[in-house]
Amino acid sequence: MDESVVVGMGAMGEGAVQVLPAPDHVGDLVRAHLDHAISLCEQGYASRADIDTAMRLGCGLPAGPLELAGYTGGPVRSATTARGSTREVARVGVVGSGTMACGITEVFATNGFPVTLVARTPARARSAFDVVDGSLARAMRRGRITDEVRESAISAVHVTTDLAELAECDLLIEAVAEDLDVKRTVLTAVDAVARPGAVLATSTSSLSVTACAAATSRPADVLGLHFFNPAPHMRLVEVVPAAGTAADVVATACSVVRGMGKEPIVCGDRAGFIVNYLLFPYLNDAVRLLDRCEPDAVDSEVVSRFGYPMGPFKLLDTIGLDVSLAILTRLDEEFPGAGHAPHERLVSLVARGRLGRKTGAGFYDWPVG
Known part of the structure; x- marks a missing residue:
């Protein structure tokens, strides 16, 4: 990569060359x-x-x-800050059974939140539980968490195929395929069972959060929470308000993220x-x-x-x-x-x-x- 290129330069005289750095x-x-x-x-x-x-x-x-x-x-400092009071978040719901859904579930369970994970089939629900259990066991073997934390976390995870079991959750996160139609369908279903005042979140990494929020009857309660893979180890979470997301929803999300030792960055919806x-x-x-x-x-x-x-x-x-x-x-x-x-x-x-x-x-x- 650092080799030189030698080129003929006739205008400089017979036999003259110029040595140029290689690209x-x-x-x-x-x-x-x-x-x-x-x-x-x-x-x-x-x-x-x-x-x-x-x-x-x-x-x-x-x-x-x-x-x-x-x-x-x-600008040195963020122009978008999380202002306003926060809502209480005691229980978390996660919809999905893939890598990100399992990672998000592990993050919350390790930090003391009871988590209900909803999968499409009993087999996927069992598989998701096993993934979380296995990840926690590896974290314990590597000294990242204690055996007591592992036992507490896995006991906090409940898997099911019934969306209705999300009714008592305060924060509900869809973590399904990165497809707008799929996410909107899931959010519509979650909206139908979520309690009033619950915060709804999409885990999208590239789709319009506003378009996702529009699939619900409560767009002011919806925002994006973009965790990074592997979620248990990556400290960053991009917090993305939709058009019209309530200030206390953004403040709640940032507070919860910070409380788990992660860093929230508030981003515009694009x-x-x-x-x-x-x-x-x-x-x-x-x-x-x-x-x-x-x-x-x-x-x-x-x-x-x-x-x-x-x-x-x-x-x-x-x-x-x-x-x-x-x-x-x-x-x-x-x-x-x-x-x-x-x-x-x-x-x-x-x-x-x-x-x-x-x-x-x-x-x-x-x-x-």
């Missing part, structure tokens, strides 16, 4: 990432502090992108919020480098030169190429012409079933399991 593809990739963060700040969408905090905690960067870039412009809006175009740009660079060379340089915890291709494989494709497609829909269209190589890998670590193959080959 710094990886440096350009990271600089474009930092410039994108500066642009987001200058648009007024989020403050310097919020952008840097979100990217540090959401992506594990050694420092926020604006700090890395030495940028000192834009595709990608902060982290995905900045992360996935960078990952897409990395794919464009494959005509000139190998994945492992790019990954190694990003880690060694810039201190990122993981290179873009290992990160894509870890996230899942299908998930990455869906988020880039959503960004391209909301911001057409901004260069977010998924690269054809990413589209091709997904079509071939190479989805990353979960399938054993993506940009790299991985051991299954």
Whole structure:
């Protein structure tokens, strides 16, 4: 990557040459990432502090992108704060049985909240319980929690297939597939059983929270709570008010998140919020480098030169190429012409079933399991 290019310069005389530095593809990739963060700040969408905090905690960067870039412009503090009184949250309901639903369930149960998890079938409910139980057992073996905390947490988890059992919950979170129709259907059903004054949340990472809220009869009680995977370990939660979300709902969400030792960042309701809006175009740009660079060379340089915890291709494989494709497609829909269209190589890998670590193959080959 640091080799030089020697080019003939006839105008400089017979045999004269000029030594030029080789293109710094990886440096350009990271600089474009930092410039994108500066642009987001200058648009007024989020403050310097919020952008840097979100990217540090959401992506594990050694420092926020604006700090890395030495940028000192834009608002320092968030213009959107959680004001108002809070509502009591004693019981939590989670709808879904996938990775995120199980992770969110574990987070709340570990922090002393009784949690009711609703799955579509008895088999999915049992499987979700086993996933949470297994994760808690691993956390105990690794010294992250005590055996007493593990026992208390697993005893706080109740799984069911009956949405009506959510009627006593104070905070209800849907964590189903990242599909607007599916989420709206679930939220409509949750709205029908939730008690008056309960807070309803969608776990979407890229969809319109306002569109989700419109599926309920109580849009003022609805907001987005974007946990990051793995939810038990990632400290960041993006809190996303819908148009018309009540101030005390936002304040309640932020209070609950802080009470669990996590960091809430209040974001405007637009595709990608902060982290995905900045992360996935960078990952897409990395794919464009494959005509000139190998994945492992790019990954190694990003880690060694810039201190990122993981290179873009290992990160894509870890996230899942299908998930990455869906988020880039959503960004391209909301911001057409901004260069977010998924690269054809990413589209091709997904079509071939190479989805990353979960399938054993993506940009790299991985051991299954």
